[in-house]
Amino acid sequence: MEKLIIACAITGAETTKEQNPALPTTPDEQAQAAYDCWKAGASLIHLHVRDDGGKPSQSVDRFRDAIEKIRKKCPVIVQISTGGAVGEKIENRAAPLSLKPEMASLNTGSINFGDEVFLNLPKDVEFLARRMKELAIRPEIEVYDYGMLEYSLKIMGKGIIPNPSHFQFVLGTGHGISGEARNLCRMADALPEGCTWTAAGIGRYQLPVAAQSIVMGGHVRVGLEDNVYWSKGVLAKSNAQLVERVAQLAQTLQRPVANVDEAKKILCLS
Ligand code: KMH
Ligand code: ZN
Secondary structure, eight states: OOOBOEEEEOSOSSOOTTTOTTOOOSHHHHHHHHHHHHHHTOOEEEEOEEOTTSOEEOOHHHHHHHHHHHHHHOOOEEEEOSSOSTTOOHHHHHGGGGGOOSEEEEEOSOEEETTEEEOOOHHHHHHHHHHHHHTTOEEEEEESSHHHHHHHHHHHHTTSSOSSOEEEEEEOSSSSOOOOHHHHHHHHHTSOTTOEEEEEEOGGGHHHHHHHHHHHTOEEEESTTTOOEEETTEEOSOHHHHHHHHHHHHHHTTOOBOOHHHHHHHTTOO
């Protein structure tokens, strides 16, 4: 089995400080959170940014500031979000790609999200994928449902996304596939040879999905974007606390954790 990549989604677009005061929302807070996660065993940070009022933003300047501050503190892989917040215009979602981060998320289908629709029209998926190809940015293919996975494989066959690709299975949003063990098995089994995957369990699914990914040979994403709790009714103290738990679990299960250089190799980053 490959070493385990631990990714942390430190901020997200929908989580608020009211839900968990430990949520990092300024570039300084995000840089500190990234550093703490790296020290705890994370090699990749999935990054959203916020404006001065704490609202989700796709501002290039804000992404630049956050990335520079993270880079000053630690060598983690920074993966920017092109998902943004529900309802964000596609041009704004693409804008921070101009910063040429090592990786960016690429959502390959539309899905209900809370009470709204997270819209990812085929033409917009293609537009983002093309832009990432032009700028040599490795996409992480975000899938929330089995059908979205099948569609991703279809567009991989057409050369729209790289073959092999790295996938993110997001389980338990409430509108897509749930975090039941059999669902993760099915999704992982559907991937062609050479593809790699990380799984993120939302809310109460975060810990069981992490444990399952460790034993299945996948990689793990945790973080306050996906889950603000440590256990039922108890808030997580920080992103790093959630990362540390995964690192400990991996150690118990005897799966070594990848450092940043090892993670880059696994993810085909130069
Ligand atoms: N905020 C969600 C609607 C991504 O980062 O690419 C989308 C999201 C996915 O967080
Ligand atoms: Zn995200």
